[in-house]
Amino acid sequence: MSEPSRTTPTTAAPPTPPTGADFILRAHEVHKTYRMGRVDVPVLKGASMDVRQGEWIAVLGASGCGKSTLLHLLGDLDQSDPGRGEIFFEGEPINRRTRSQRNRYRNRTVGFVFQFYHLLPELNVLENTFIPALVGLTRFSYHAKRPEIHRRAEALLQSFGLGDRLKHRPQELSGGERQRVAIARALMNQPRVLLADEPTGNLDENTGGEILDLLAEQHRAGLTIVMVTHDRSIAGRADRIVELSRGRVITID
Amino acid sequence: MYHVVLTNRYLTSRVIPLIAVGAVALCAALVMIVVSVMSGFLDMVRDSGRTLMGDVVIELAVEGIPYYEDLIERIEALDESEAASPLVDSFGMLQMPYPQGDNKQSEYVQFWGIEPESFARVTGFADTLYWRELDDHERRTAPVWDLRRQLTPQVLKDGLALRDSRSDRPGIVLGMHVSKANERMPEGGYHPMGDGYWWMPAFDVTLVTIPSRTVGGQVEPESFIFPVVNEFVSGVFQIDDVRVKIPLEVGQRMLHLDEAELVDPDDPFTVIGADPARVSKILIRAADGVSPDRLRDRVIRLYDEWVMEYAERDDLFVMPPAREFGLSIRTWEQVQARFIGPVEKERDLMRILFSIVYVVCAALVLTIFWAIVHEKTRDIGILRSVGCSRIGISLIFLRYGLVIGVLGSVVGLILAFLIVRNVNTIHDAIGRDAPVWSWLTAFGFAVVSLMMTILAARRERMLPIVLWSLGTIAMFGLGVILLLHRGTLVWDPTVYYFDAIPNTLDVPNAIVTMIGAIVFSVLGAFIPAAKAADTDPVEALRYE
Ligand SMILES: Nc1ncnc2c1ncn2[C@@H]1O[C@H](COP(=O)(O)OP(=O)(O)OP(=O)(O)O)[C@@H](O)[C@H]1O
Ligand SMILES: [Mg+2]
Numbered sequence: 001m002s003e004p005s006r007t008t009p010t011t012a013a014p015p016t017p018p019t020g021a022d023f024i025l026r027a028h029e030v031h032k033t034y035r036m037g038r039v040d041v042p043v044l045k046g047a048s049m050d051v052r053q054g055e056w057i058a059v060l061g062a063s064g065c066g067k068s069t070l071l072h073l074l075g076d077l078d079q080s081d082p083g084r085g086e087i088f089f090e091g092e093p094i095n096r097r098t099r100s101q102r103n104r105y106r107n108r109t110v111g112f113v114f115q116f117y118h119l120l121p122e123l124n125v126l127e128n129t130f131i132p133a134l135v136g137l138t139r140f141s142y143h144a145k146r147p148e149i150h151r152r153a154e155a156l157l158q159s160f161g162l163g164d165r166l167k168h169r170p171q172e173l174s175g176g177e178r179q180r181v182a183i184a185r186a187l188m189n190q191p192r193v194l195l196a197d198e199p200t201g202n203l204d205e206n207t208g209g210e211i212l213d214l215l216a217e218q219h220r221a222g223l224t225i226v227m228v229t230h231d232r233s234i235a236g237r238a239d240r241i242v243e244l245s246r247g248r249v250i251t252i253d
Numbered sequence: 254m255y256h257v258v259l260t261n262r263y264l265t266s267r268v269i270p271l272i273a274v275g276a277v278a279l280c281a282a283l284v285m286i287v288v289s290v291m292s293g294f295l296d297m298v299r300d301s302g303r304t305l306m307g308d309v310v311i312e313l314a315v316e317g318i319p320y321y322e323d324l325i326e327r328i329e330a331l332d333e334s335e336a337a338s339p340l341v342d343s344f345g346m347l348q349m350p351y352p353q354g355d356n357k358q359s360e361y362v363q364f365w366g367i368e369p370e371s372f373a374r375v376t377g378f379a380d381t382l383y384w385r386e387l388d389d390h391e392r393r394t395a396p397v398w399d400l401r402r403q404l405t406p407q408v409l410k411d412g413l414a415l416r417d418s419r420s421d422r423p424g425i426v427l428g429m430h431v432s433k434a435n436e437r438m439p440e441g442g443y444h445p446m447g448d449g450y451w452w453m454p455a456f457d458v459t460l461v462t463i464p465s466r467t468v469g470g471q472v473e474p475e476s477f478i479f480p481v482v483n484e485f486v487s488g489v490f491q492i493d494d495v496r497v498k499i500p501l502e503v504g505q506r507m508l509h510l511d512e513a514e515l516v517d518p519d520d521p522f523t524v525i526g527a528d529p530a531r532v533s534k535i536l537i538r539a540a541d542g543v544s545p546d547r548l549r550d551r552v553i554r555l556y557d558e559w560v561m562e563y564a565e566r567d568d569l570f571v572m573p574p575a576r577e578f579g580l581s582i583r584t585w586e587q588v589q590a591r592f593i594g595p596v597e598k599e600r601d602l603m604r605i606l607f608s609i610v611y612v613v614c615a616a617l618v619l620t621i622f623w624a625i626v627h628e629k630t631r632d633i634g635i636l637r638s639v640g641c642s643r644i645g646i647s648l649i650f651l652r653y654g655l656v657i658g659v660l661g662s663v664v665g666l667i668l669a670f671l672i673v674r675n676v677n678t679i680h681d682a683i684g685r686d687a688p689v690w691s692w693l694t695a696f697g698f699a700v701v702s703l704m705m706t707i708l709a710a711r712r713e714r715m716l717p718i719v720l721w722s723l724g725t726i727a728m729f730g731l732g733v734i735l736l737l738h739r740g741t742l743v744w745d746p747t748v749y750y751f752d753a754i755p756n757t758l759d760v761p762n763a764i765v766t767m768i769g770a771i772v773f774s775v776l777g778a779f780i781p782a783a784k785a786a787d788t789d790p791v792e793a794l795r796y797e
Contacts, residue, residue, distance in 0.1 A: 072791050103640045118631070118634075137254040
C-alpha cells in the first residue's frame with residue numbers, strides 16, 4: 001500500500017507510466033479546455049490521479065475548480081483535450097475504444113451518482129433502478145432475465161429502505177430518497193467503480209450522513225468509490241483525500 | 254429493451270402525447286376534408302363536361318360532314334371507340350308558353366339535333382333527364398311538392414326517344430334553366446312556378462332558326478313546333494341555361510343539312526346528282542381504358558384514310574372535306590378549353606393552397622414534437638450516462654413519433670370520413686335555425702359554470718376561478734350565438750349549380766395524408782432526438 005508518490009506532499013506525482021495491476025482507474029496528465037465563444041478556458045491543466053482497487057477516495061476542491069469535469073472524464077462521460085492526457089482503466093486507455101465499448105464501460109464498469117439525482121421523471125422507482133440492466137437486452141432476452149432483474153432491483157431498494165416505494169414516481173420522494181434511488185441505479189449492474197459527484201450536496205446534514213453511511217457500507221463490501229465534494233468534513237469519510245486546485249491534483253493526503 | 258419501456262412510459266404518463274395525437278389528427282383531418290371537398294367539386298365540373306359530349310368530337314361547323322353514317326360505322330368498328338353519334342347544332346329562338354296571354358316570351362337557345370339512341374351511348378344523356386319516376390328510396394326522402402312523385406315511366410321514355418307518345422310528334426328536351434319558370438329549391442331539386450303549373454312537358458314550344466346552308470338570296474327562317482317531352486340537368490349552368498335537344502332529322506331539315514338534289518347552277522331544273530345529308534359534329538366515346546388523346550389520334554388517322562378512299566371514287570359529286578378545310582378532330586377538353594381552362598387554373602390554385610395547408614400542418618407537427626423532445630434533453634443525458642447508445646436513444650423517439658403519428662392519422666381519417674360523409678347534413682344544420690334545446694343547454698351549462706366560479710371564488714382558488722369564468726363566458730356566448738342564429742346557407746343550391754357538396758373521401762389523398770402525418774411525426778420526433786443524442790452527455794445533463 002505504501003507508494004513512493006504518496007509521501008510526496010506538495011505537488012502531483014510526475015508522469016509515471018501506467019503499471020496496471022494496483023490501480024483500477026488512473027488519470028494521467030489530463031487537460032480539459034472549454035471554449036467560451038472565442039476564449040479558451042482551461043479547466044484541467046495536467047491533472048493526474050490514481051484510484052486503487054477497493055479504496056474510497058475523495059476529490060476536494062473549491063467550487064468551479066473542475067472536480068465534476070475530472071469525474072466526468074474518469075467515467076467517460078466527457079473527453080479530455082485530444083492528445084493531452086489519458087484515462088486508464090486497469091491499465092487500458094479508455095479513450096481509444098469503440099463507441100459500443102465506451103457505452104458498455106458507462107453501463108457496466110462505472111456507476112454515476114449526481115448531485116441532482118437525475119432520475120427519469122416518467123419512470124417509477126423500480127424502473128429507474130433497473131433501467132441500466134435493460135441496456136443491451138433484446139425483447140427476448142429481457143423476458144428471460146426479467147425476474148432476475150426485478151429481484152435484484154427490489155433487493156437493492158429494500159436494503160436502502162425504499163421497499164414500500166417501488167411504484168412511486170421520483171417527484172413523490174424526498175431528496176434523500178431520490179439520491180438513494182440514484183445510488184441503487186448506479187449499483188444495479190454491479191459496477192467496479194462508483195463515481196459520486198457531490199452526492200450529499202443537496203441534502204441536509206442528517207440525510208447526507210445517511211447517504212454517506214450507505215456508501216460506506218458499499219465500500220466495506222469492496223466497492224471502489226471516487227467521491228467529489230467541496231466539504232472537508234464529508235471528504236473525511238473517505239480513505240484518502242486528493243485536492244484539485246488550479247487544474248491540477250495538488251495534494252495527496 | 255429500454256426503448257420499449259421508455260416509449261411506453263413517455264406515451265402513457267403524460268397528457269402531451271394525447272395532445273400531440275389530437276394535433277396530428279386535426280391536421281390530417283383538415284387536409285383530408287379540404288382536399289376531398291375541393292377536388293370533389295373539380296371532378297364534378299370535369300365529369301359534367303365529359304357527360305355532355307363524350308371524349309372526342311369531329312366538327313365542321315357550317316358546311317357539315319357528309320357521308321357521316323359510313324364514317325360513324327367505321328369509327329364504331331375501331332377498338333379504341335365505344336360508340337359514336339352524329340349531331341347538328343345551331344342557334345335559335347325558342348318561343349316559350351309563358352306568360353299567360355298573347356305576348357309570349359322567347360329565349361335564346363343553342364339546339365342540338367341528336368340521334369337519341371346513339372347519343373345516349375356516347376354521353377350521359379339518359380342520366381341527365383330530370384323528369385322521371387322516383388324510386389322507393391327517393392320517394393321516402395323527396396319533399397311533398399316534388400312533381401316527380403306523380404310521374405309515369407312514359408315521361409322518361411319520351412325524353413329518351415325525343416318523341417311525344419301522346420301526339421306522336423318529334424319532341425324537344427330543354428335544359429332545366431331554359432325555362433325561367435323552373436325554380437331551384439333550397440332543399441335541392443326543381444319546382445316549376447305557379448305551384449307546378451308551368452311544368453314544361455305539359456306545353457309546346459316553337460323553335461325558330463336560320464338554316465346554315467342557303468343557296469343565296471334572301472334567307473328564310475325555319476320554325477317548328479315541338480311538344481316538350483322532358484328537361485335535363487347537366488350540372489353546368491352555362492349549358493343548362495341555353496341548350497335544347499331535338500331529333501336529328503328535324504334539326505337537319507331546319508338547317509337544310511338533309512339530303513337534297515344537286516342541281517345545275519345554270520339550269521335549276523336539271524338534277525345533276527345527290528347532295529348527301531350532313532351533320533355538324535360527330536361525338537365519339539372512348540372504349541374503357543382508352544384515353545381521349547389516344548382515341549383522337551386514332552380517329553385522325555382513320556379520317557385521313559377515309560378521305561383518301563373517297564377521293565378515289567368517281568361516282569360522287571360531293572367529297573368529304575380534308576382536315577385542312579376547317580374540319581377539326583379534338584378531345585372534349587380541347588373543345589371545352591375555354592370552360593375547362595379556368596377549372597384547371599383553379600385546380601392549380603387549389604394545389605398551391607393545399608400545399609400551404611400541408612406545409613403549415615407539417616410545421617405544426619414538427620414543432621410539437623420538437624418541443625416535446627427538447628424538453629427531454631436531460632433524460633437523454635441521463636440515459637447516455639447509464640450507457641445507452643445514441644441509436645438506442647434515437648429509437649425511443651422514433652417509436653414515440655411513430656405511435657403518435659399512426660394513432661393521430663387513424664383518428665384523423667375517422668374524423669375526416671365522418672365529417673366528409675355528413676358534410677351536407679352539417680351544412681343543412683347550419684342552414685336552419687338552431688333548435689331550442691341547443692341554446693337552452695348552452696345557457697344551462699353557463700349557469701352551472703357560473704355557480705362553479707362562485708364556489709371557486711369562495712375557496713380562493715385562482716386557476717378554477719379563471720377556468721370556470723372562461724367556461725361561463727364561452728357557454729353564454731355560444732347560447733347567444735345559437736339563439737340569434739338564423740339559418741344561412743353557405744352553399745345555396747339556388748345560387749350554385751351543384752345540388753350538394755361532394756361527400757366522398759378522396760381515398761388516395763387520404764392515404765398520402767396519413768403517410769405524410771406519420772412521416773412528419775417521426776421526423777419531428779427523430780430529428781431533435783438525434784440531435785440531443787449527439788450532444789455531449791454532460792451538456793445534456795446540464796439542461797434544466
Ligand atoms: N460546458 C462548459 N462550457 C464552458 N465552461 C464550462 C463548461 N463546463 C464547465 N465549465 C467551466 O469549467 C469549470 C469547472 O467546472 P466543474 O463543473 O468541473 O466545476 P466543479 O469543481 O464541479 O464545481 P462545483 O463544485 O460548483 O460543482 C467552471 O469554471 C465552469 O464554469
Ligand atoms: Mg461539480
